[in-house]
Amino acid sequence: MLHTFSIITTQPNELMTPIHNRMPVILNREQEMVWLKSTNTDDLMSLLAPFQSDEMEVYPISDLINSAFNNSQSVISNVNPDTLTPPF
Secondary structure (H helix, E strand, C coil): CCCCCCCCEECCCCCCCCCCCCEECCCCHHHHHHHHHCCCHHHHHHCCCCCCHHHCCCCCECHHHHCCCCCCHHHCCECCHHHCCCCC
16 A cells, blocks of 8 residues: 655745745644545635644754755754854
């Protein structure tokens, strides 16, 4: 059996706009059940909206993220923005 997945993106919310021109769709628990059980296209399409900015947090991470060879917690650890390489 082959297990696969897709990341569905949408327009960025206010928090993400300065970082990127799209963001992954993020569902809350209630929306997860709608996504998994609904067959109503309108219900499903309504879930493909930006997640609420006030429910998110942004912090700088290392540019180690740019290589798949780097597979450790340090990749996503909060770093001092002064240590990042441009254009950040």
